[in-house]
Amino acid sequence: MKVLLINGSPRANGNTAYALEQMAQVFAAEGVEVQTLHIGNQAIRGCIACGSCAKTGKCVFDDAVNQAAPLFQEADGIVVGTPVYYASANATAIAFLDRLFYSTSFDKRMKVGAGVVIARRGGCSATFDELNKYFTISGMVVASSHYWNSVHGRLPGEAAQDPEGIATVRNLAKNMSFLMKSIRLGREQYGLPAYEPRVSTNFVR
Numbered sequence: 001m002k003v004l005l006i007n008g009s010p011r012a013n014g015n016t017a018y019a020l021e022q023m024a025q026v027f028a029a030e031g032v033e034v035q036t037l038h039i040g041n042q043a044i045r046g047c048i049a050c051g052s053c054a055k056t057g058k059c060v061f062d063d064a065v066n067q068a069a070p071l072f073q074e075a076d077g078i079v080v081g082t083p084v085y086y087a088s089a090n091a092t093a094i095a096f097l098d099r100l101f102y103s104t105s106f107d108k109r110m111k112v113g114a115g116v117v118i119a120r121r122g123g124c125s126a127t128f129d130e131l132n133k134y135f136t137i138s139g140m141v142v143a144s145s146h147y148w149n150s151v152h153g154r155l156p157g158e159a160a161q162d163p164e165g166i167a168t169v170r171n172l173a174k175n176m177s178f179l180m181k182s183i184r185l186g187r188e189q190y191g192l193p194a195y196e197p198r199v200s201t202n203f204v205r
């Protein structure tokens with residue numbers, strides 16, 4: 001059982017890292033192997049819609065996206081942590097996610113996904129929704145907690161002063177562990193659902 005943690009903050013030891021570390025502790029206790037990738041401090045450009053990935057199966061820009069792809073393929077779940085910037089995920093995290101999800105064609109169905117957002121004060125819900133869009137267009141299962149997955153803090157370390165936020169992400173990791181284990185059993189017993197043939201209608205045609 002493996003989970004991939006993505007730190008979308010430019011800060012290696014900021015509040016996003018703190019929240020993800022809390023989750024990593026829970027995963028370790030649950031016997032789930034954790035791999036953490038810090039991508040928020042890297043120069044990750046956005047998708048250029050070149051279509052190269054459709055031919056080669058990987059992104060034309062050989063950076064953290066291509067490094068993460070096989071880890072994501074192997075993983076039973078993924079957690080994307082990002083600081084909130086102007087009521088959105090930070091730009092690097094979005095560039096990374098656009099390219100990771102668009103350039104990889106492996107089956108993501110029933111992998112478990114969770115977004116974790118960190119803010120001083122506002123924009124958490126919008127950012128949370130933004131992250132969940134990647135999972136819910138991919139046949140993935142979104143894990144939840146007893147509150148939306150947000151932790152508050154501004155300066156590095158301040159997240160530790162938000163016990164409700166920390167409890168939220170720790171419970172999220174517990175729920176994710178349960179889901180990943182349950183889905184593993186379900187896949188073995190029932191297999192994945194057979195999908196309808198793919199149709200792309202571009203709205204009208």
Ligand SMILES: Cc1cc2nc3c(=O)[nH]c(=O)nc-3n(C[C@H](O)[C@H](O)[C@H](O)COP(=O)(O)O)c2cc1C
Pocket residue numbers: 009010011013014015016017082083084085086087088118119120121122123152153154155156
């Ligand atoms: C460019 C920028 C934009 C930000 N926008 C918001 C915002 O919209 N809402 C908010 O509450 N905090 C905002 N913040 C504060 C960060 O979300 C906050 O400091 C967070 O803890 C940073 O996480 P990190 O330590 O993991 O980098 C912003 C910070 C920066 C640098």
